[in-house]
Amino acid sequence: MVQIRLFEEKIGELFLAGEIPGFVHLYVGEEAIAVGVCANLGDRDCITSTHRGHGHCIAKGAEIEPMMAEIFGKQTGYCKGKGGSMHIADFSIGMLGANGVVGGGYTLAVGAALAAKLRKTDQVAVCFFGDGASNRGTFHEALNMASVWKLPAIFVCEMNEWASTTPYRTTTSVQDISVRAVGYGIPGVIVDGNDVFAVYEASKLAIERARSGGGPTLIEAKTYRIKGHYVGDPEMYRTKAEVQERFEKNDPLKNFATAVTQKMWLNARELDTIKTEAERIVARAVEDARSAPYPEEKQLFADFYIEDGVK
């Protein structure tokens, strides 16, 4: 969680300084969801992510250096500079990619879950999506298909209350996305998305259920989008005071620190060490990304069609 927070804050800083091309969408304030879910997954389990995907990558075990290099558009990046912030993937750990299309990940996760079922493995596929994406038609198609085929898929809604610049309550038929699970005959649960332990427990149950052939679950993790839709968003649609109040009251990192110090699992010094180490990793990744080469012109047509297409 700390690693994600520091990574995202650094990305925001670098973007505003003009060092990063394209646009970036930050996961600040939602870290507990990716971390709580992915703590239950192994490398052979798959996830699909969103345009706000850095946190999912890190939680799934992606390395910071190639992530940073990718966001810089460098040859040493995860996708050799062809994807950028919205398209980071690491297939070696089952991270099937962030996705620039809102609601584009559901059906891919269903397919990965179907592959697991066809191969009779105990792998699962998790699809992260936002409340905005819950209004895509693919939500309906994917949840119905996953349910009717009893696929090992878990759909994790990050209810951050904002679909780009529009509040979800003005565009969404229900207060809680989780109630939509009823329409697919699957369990729908609500969890505090700012409490990593609660997310861990809820997703553990859903993942175990999926692994044992029980089919999909819809988890709605309640959180709040602390940053703008993208870095540089003037956020004319809400007040700074609202954001500040929500963040101060319910910051998943603070919640974590309070919980672990109260339980005496970690002390303040140990928490500091975690932070220092995470800072060091990010700083080194930035230095490496800055000095890494951009892709050469000959890379334009590389990694594209398989040579003759027929084997």
Added chain:
Amino acid sequence: MRSITFSEATLEAMTEEMTRDERVFIMGEDIVRQGGIFGQFKGLPQKFESERVRDTPISEAAIIGAGVGAALAGMRPVVDMHFVDFITVAMDEVVNQMAKIRYMFGGQCTVPIVLRAPDGITRSAAAQHSQSLEAWFMHVPGLKVVIPSNPADAKGLLKSAIRADDPVLYFEHKALFHVKGPVPEGGDYLVPIGKASVARSGRDITIVSYSFMMQRALEAADTLASQGIEAEVVDLRTISPLDKETIFSSVAKTKRLVIVHESVKVGGVGAEVAASVAEEMIDYLDAPIKRLGAPFVPIPFSPALERLVKIGVDDIVRTVREICQ
């Protein structure tokens, strides 16, 4: 060589490839009980375990998207689109996901999926069940697009498509399903993707066509031969990547070119072929390039109107004679 229908040829390809590679499976609407809306999957559900021959909900985006996801996770799905017209409701899955994923992620993965899409005009199916939309997908980098015209190519191209690691769109004209022709037996028969064939040799004009219009083009060539014009007929078989070499070497010989397809003429495959020839070998040409395609109008229902959008043998003969004078 034994003669079987186009439909039987595709079924043979499916059976052989599903037997050869257990990662291959098929899903789509109306496959298990119906054997496919055109009967092209009859018998498959009895031959293979039910997990591998799947009826889907009417959810085109999920059918294609799940196919892509399964391909990413190591399977080799074949998905059936029922009618190509319905691909419109899953364009994100085809254009933004299937076509882009390998490149966008720096070559980390392959997307070995085949999307089968019956297309074309048959018996007054009207505007939403008669289209030929292949040109759209020729415009999308990342896809391969094959479009056979006869049973032998139907088998060989489908097998190649299933073995390919790139995503392949396989267009099959509904009017071809019952057409019979010689088809090689045995599992090793493949037709390479990206390779056109010269279906008939001639010295006076090149007719480039594909899919069902190849039948008309070959008939027209017979008629023209009886009138003293020897047409060379090139069957594209794959439209992406386009086999320019075969087209160019034929046009270099005949110096005249007509392109024939059933889909709308405006912005069609013919436009790309014509532009390529004009760009790279206009000095060879002895006559203007001609294109025959459907007029710019939706396909009407009434047989009295539907026949007006179809290209007939006479249209091809007349056009060829015009530029061979």
